Amino acid sequence: MPELPEVETVRMGLQRLVVGKTLAMVQSDTEKSFPNAPADVERFLKQASITAVRRRAKVLLIELSSNYTLVIHLKMTGQLVYKDAEQRWGAGHPNDSLIADLPDRSTRVTFTFTDGSQLFFNDQRKFGWVKLIPTPEVPNIDFFQRVGPEPLADDFTAAAFRQRLARRQNTTIKAALLDQTVIAGVGNIYADESLWGAKIHPATLVKDVSVTKLNTLFTELQFVLRLSIEKGGSTDRNYVNAEGKRGSYIDFARVFRRDGQTCPRCGEVIIKSRVAGRGTHTCPHCQKAPKK
DNA sequence: CACTTGACCTGTCCGC
DNA sequence: TGCGGACAGGTCAAGT
Secondary structure, eight states, rough: OHHHHHHHHHHHHHHHHHHTEEEEEEEHHHHHHHHTTTHHHHHHTTTTEEEEEEEEEEEEEEETTTTEEEEEEEETTEEEEEEEESOBBTTBBBTBBBBSSSSOEEEEEEEEESSSSEEEEEEESSEEEEEEEEEGGGSSSSHHHHHHOOTTTTTTTTHHHHHGGGTTTSBHHHHHHHHHTTSSSSHHHHHHHHHHHHTTTSSSBBBGGGGHHHHHHHHHHHHHHHHHTTTTTTOSOOOTTTTTTTOBBGGOOOOOTTTTOOOOOTTOOEEEEEHHHHHHEEOOTSOOOOOO
């Protein structure tokens, strides 16, 4: 799923819904989903309260008063959904939820709070995980040591963006955008959308993209990420926010999942191909393929 | 070393 | 309708 805008949307929801709540019970159905859970995870987490919910790249960080942090990666199909003690969604019953009831067969971990409300970690494909890490050690996690800067950080500039990309001169611009050590949080949707915005073909080698185009790409990337956060993210298949609601960015997408439809800029038919091992959507008129 | 490909899982969709 | 294969928002290990 979940790229930066989706994880940020979940973060904002959890911030509002669970901060200040105290854990009473934790159940995990597979070792894979919560690999380092203590044998007595329930007792370990009991009476810890949630002090903050943060995000770095596509990773969620739920900080606890016990000086531990629940580090969560949703990967492709993970969801974190909250229901109150009466089993109502966070903001009443949304009519646009993908979820009928919880727990369901994709539920991997269930957190129950002292007020009877619950937080469900669902993950159909079991790629996602929850880990319990001492808060001071979180920055030392290998991934956080290697991950690139946040693309929406106040101090992240076009020059810094170009500098990060320059680390991958001989790879395609799409592969570079998807590389989390270059820039944090970009996935397949926003890579395709921003490259269309900057009129760059995804298979172009980084070294062959002009400074002008890279500057435009920087602007377009920030634009699509911000627009998507505003729209609550993209629901392509499974994604829902902390209240079980879909996001609506996909309605505003210009190329992603729009193969066979017309380019909103020039009217040419959008095509789907494969770049960097991923399904890739482009306008053949606006984004000229590089000659090999 | 830099870069690309397969594996991890389950579910869905498409063509025969 | 049934069945096989390809594919799905991410990341890492293993390959070239």
